Amino acid sequence: MNQTSLDLGKFQRKAIQVDEAQSRIAGHVKQGEREEVGLEQAHERYLAMDLTAPHPYPRFRRSGMDGYAILGSDTDACSSGQEIWLRVVDEIPCGSVSDKRVETGLAARIMTGAQLPEGADTVVMLEATQLREEDGQTYVGLKKRMEIGKNVTPIGHEIQEGQLLLSKGTCLGPGHISVLATFGVHRVPVYRKPRVAVFSTGSELLAVDEPLQPGKIRNSNTYMLASQIREAGGEPFILQAIHDELDLARAAVREAIAAYDIVVTSGGVSVGDYDIMGDLVRQEDVDMLFNKVTMRPGSVTTAAVIDGKLLFALSGNPGACFVGCELFVRPTIQMMLSSEQPYLPTWTVRLGADYTKVNNFTRFVRSSLEIRDGQVYAIPAQADESSVMVTIKDSDCLIVVPPTTEGLRAGEEVRVLVLQGGQIT
Ligand SMILES: Nc1nc2c(c(=O)[nH]1)N[C@H]1C(S)=C(S)[C@@H](COP(=O)(O)OP(=O)(O)OC[C@H]3O[C@@H](n4cnc5c(N)ncnc54)[C@H](O)[C@@H]3O)O[C@H]1N2
């Protein structure tokens, strides 16, 4: 290939919109494989099938109080101020089932969480009763009329048999884990975490444990990406960074594509002399999905399919790398996990300060979220250039600034993409 045609390939890129780029990627995402994990390992895993209730819950009529199980109708006499006395026929601790039947005129001592005895339909709490012993029998006295069913949790109060408990794609948190335990799901069908290879390209990159050298920087993108991948539900595999040499990149990508589900690289996607990833995705056996997106940062974000697997070649500039991962890699991982919301959630909030930068591409501006007078505001970071690394950590969301000719004014409504770790202060 002569120099002229190579350069033309590099420079003439057709920019596509972010949503078009996302849908091109979505067309190549394959659902992840399944595995089973123990319940203790299920936290933040994604459920791989719908689960329905094998029985109602609660499964038996349950006392909500420590007290006496009675027939509610026995207390009708109390409406005229009369005290009634019921003979106590049993004592039912939690976990025991009484073999006595509570008929009219009878009661059974019962504890919170115990199954109601046959016949009883109401529980009166201990504090509303008094006791009397007579002829070796215990009697319980009460003065207030009780509604039938009071302090009794009926069968299926929470969930009916056959009802959908949890749907496929649910990210399991404490409440879901409690449901699984309740229904005896001790081996949980989840999606295997997508295995994502991450490596950076750049002859300027030092390992994080190396001392600084003139003109060089430490490789931060790889570790940031690994953290983003983990947050999105994937399992990152950090591969060694490579120098800006096309052959090295080609070999590294090949190996990674063969061994992992997704490959993410950072750096070398622009038009510089050493921007090797830009060249790599134009090779014959690579199905390039796009190499320019109408967004900032990250306009040179590139995606391709090799041997049926997705390669994301993200920009080396930390800001662009971060945004590219959130917009494209995260949804890919989430779709493999059948997540119901693979894309970052969108909120409409108010802009906390004027934003004056204008651009013909959509901007994704890292910002913090704050509440002022009960209203949520997004405050753009002071320094949000693509090359700036240090303000990424302060971001709760990305303000989506459409291409404008004028800037945006403080107080205007804006759309934001809320980052997973984003918090409102
Ligand atoms: N003539 C043009 N130059 C540039 C253009 C352009 O359109 N025409 N686009 C600019 C934009 S926008 C961006 S973004 C960058 C994209 O650059 P690359 O993706 O090719 O990335 P590199 O050149 O490899 O590095 C850019 C920058 O990021 C630093 N970097 C790289 N890797 C890491 C890492 N792992 N950890 C931390 N920092 C990293 C690198 O040292 C550079 O400073 O191109 C512009 N130029």
Ligand code: MOO
């Ligand atoms: O790709 Mo650059 O990040 O647009 O600024």
Ligand SMILES: [Mg+2]
């Ligand atoms: Mg470059």
